[in-house]
Amino acid sequence: MKYWFLAVLLVCVGSVSPVHSESGPIGSTYDNVVVYEADKIITMEPGYPEAKYVAVSDGIVLAVAENLEELAAWTDGRRVTVDRQFASQVLMPGFVEPHIHPMQTIMMLPLPFISPEAWDLPGRHYPRVTGEEEYEARLREALAESEEKLFITWGHHRLFHGEMTRQKLDAIASERAVVIWQRSFHEIIANTKALEMLEIGTRDAFEAEFNRPGIDPSHADFETGVIHETALFNGVEKLRPYLFSPEKVKQGLAEMRQMMLENGVTTSADLAFGGFGGIDAEAPLFKSLYDRDDTPSRILAIPVAPVVEGDPNAWLAATSAKYGSDKFFFSDRVKLFADGAFFAQFMQMKPPGYSDGHEGKWITEPDVLEEQAERFWEEGWSLHTHVNGDKGVDVVLGILERLSTREAQDRVLEHLGYSTEAQNRRIGEMQLMVSAQPNYIRILGDAYARYGLGPDRAAQMNRLGSLERKKVPIGLHSDFNMAPIDPLYLAWVASTRITLEGNEKAPEERLSLHKALRAITIEAAQVIGLDDQVGSIASGKKADFVVLDRDPFASGARALNDVQVRGVIFEGRWFAAQ
Structure with missing residues (x-):
């Protein structure tokens, strides 16, 4: 046993203990290492799913391990602090709000x-x-x-x-x-x-x-x-x-930061950047929050199609140079819109349509939507398309099928309130991804059964179990304020399908507990193209963790809503929720 490991065992009596090696010179990289101990670390990595210790330095994960001795490759010869304040709690990857x-x-x-x-x-x-x-x-x-x-x-x-x-x-x-x-x-x-x-x-x-x-x-x-x-x-x-x-802007920024922190969100994506006030108004406002050292989260800005003028890649380069930073950044992704809002019954539905005979609405007419999709796709961009009703899904799938094959680009369906089983098969066969809004079934499952859709279609809103069976990558999102910025709540809804009136709708369409937790971590990161950086606890990734009072896998799906977030570790730094 190395002298370093013996020293660790002797001095780790407090919650945070500095440990200095006596067995060699300080390393030339990652000189200062913090090792966090937890009752359990859930990595969301299939090859190494659990650990007890995670070593971090310079904002990234160096390694995870079952015991301190296994970390010697990263700790021997470096300044090391073992932080034991989470020894009775559970760490998961920082939640991703896509x-x-x-x-x-x-x-x-x-x-x-x-x-x-x-x-x-x-x-x-x-x-x-x-x-x-x-x-x-x-x-x-x-x-x-x-x-x-x-x-x-x-x-x-x-x-x-x-x-x-x-x-x-x-x-x-x-x-x-x-x-x-x-x-x-x-x-x-x-x-x-x-x-x-x-x-x-x-x-x-x-x-x-x-x-x-x-x-x-x-x-x-x-x-x-x-x-x-x-x-x-x-x-x-x-x-x-x-x-x-x-005054209202100051309040809104402060409370958004607090909601993210209280609910364990360390990475998110803005899916309508520029759409509310233009990029030159929105970017400085967001930077005033995210570029602060005390904001423990980052955000990817995905623009709506109309604000991207001229050559999309030239726009991306210029906007990134002007506004981009480590925590407020851009990529070659764009937001498109198909049909109308699900909460207003404006989504486009196939026959028999709505029970009162009203028609859904298009936010973007299909021919214009196809022109937008082709424009960005041919420039190498990934597409995120807002679509809610099954008629809208047919239109969007048709457009995506007609695009040229490009394996390096993503096609993501946003919201997907109501889709048929046949459409879900197409989604799986086309290797699409889905960023789903699960709160539709919770809030509207009973009301839409009585008015608009009828009991069968209303029960099968958010047909996520079907997508899981077809191995479709899924992220769960709030689209605040369509749902709270609370990933554990979203996972609870998706894995229980319990409505406001206490009814459990279409149990076969529940996500498994494992899939629901992947949908707020690694698969949520995947649908926004950041799974190489966040979403799991693995060597080289951002040192972003959420600290929980219990193991959500042990508690089960119905108890997900009771799991408490104690705070987050963002790029290696601790931020208490309260």
Whole structure:
């Protein structure tokens, strides 16, 4: 036994112990090594799935091992600290959130939530609200509590709260300017006072604002005050002064950082970069958060297609040079949009369609979508396509099948709310990947069974078990605020399929526990092209770990929602959750 190993055994009596070797000179690389001890280290690496110790230096993993002596190759002759504060806890790879929208998150967090499910946000709790009377009562309470010149709230859904129109809002708040943000985020409803404040209070002004290239005129209705889908971003632009005050931006950034930390997220991807305010407005804002030394996470910025002007690769080089950093960075990936929002029943459905006969909507018409896909694909970019309904899936699969074969590029389906078994077979055969939004079945499984889809199709929303059986790589995402930024919650939903009313829908479509945990770690990293850097605990990868109070594999799928995050180790540094 080496003298170094004996020294370690003798001095590791505290939670953190410095150990200096006496057996040789300090190494020329990785001079300072920290060895973290845990009750169990779950690596998510199939060849070496568990360990008890992990050695890190300069922000990366040097090695994992079952005992300290096995680490001698990396510790002998170097300055070593053995950190035992996690000796009774469990380490996993830092969680990966493959689809969020930081601008949306910053906008939403300062707003009061009145939604069908309860929300726990930093420093506050919003209870579940159901029924038309309960919604209106809570809305009146929130209005009374607010001094905002333009009151904005998020979370309304007509299947839980009744219909909402400009006229109904006028009756509730005739003297206040009010905007209701629908649960999908893809739709807002404004009362008369709000339309006047936003300078679109006459029919001529309203139609002039939304009669522009790229906007479907049917997506903005003056009579009802409803603005949605292709008209939404123009509506958001009108709301900008009321959403992005310095105080609200500061609050949104701080709370987004805290949500990531509290829920163990160390890597994420922005799947709509530039879409809310343009790259020159968004990039400095994000850098003000991610380039800070005390922000224990990084983000990949994936732009929406329209903001990438000219040669995509020249755009990527210029944008990376201007804004890129170690924790805020870019790659050759782009976000495309097919059909409409799942939470609003705007997704495009094949026959028999919707039970009330309404039609879904296209965010991007299929011919335009195909042009966008071809443009980026031929330049070597990977494609991330928002698609929700089975009619939309047919269109997207057809477009992807017609692209030239390029093995080094990824094709990722985003959300995939409802797909058929035949479509899932095609997805597997085409070797596509899926970044799934599992919260649809949790929030909407019962409501859509009663209205819109019927019991069979509603039960089979989020058909993830089928994809697992076909060996499709899957990531689980929040798309906040479609779901909380809470990967363990997403894994719990995907592996249990328990609805708000306590029903378990289509058990065969549950993810296995192992697959669900892969979908928030290594496979979540894979769908955004970062699995060579993050998503598992392995030599050479980023030293990103989440510290848990228990082993989620031992607890089982139904207890995933009870597992507590104690904090994260980001690039080798500890950050407590609280």
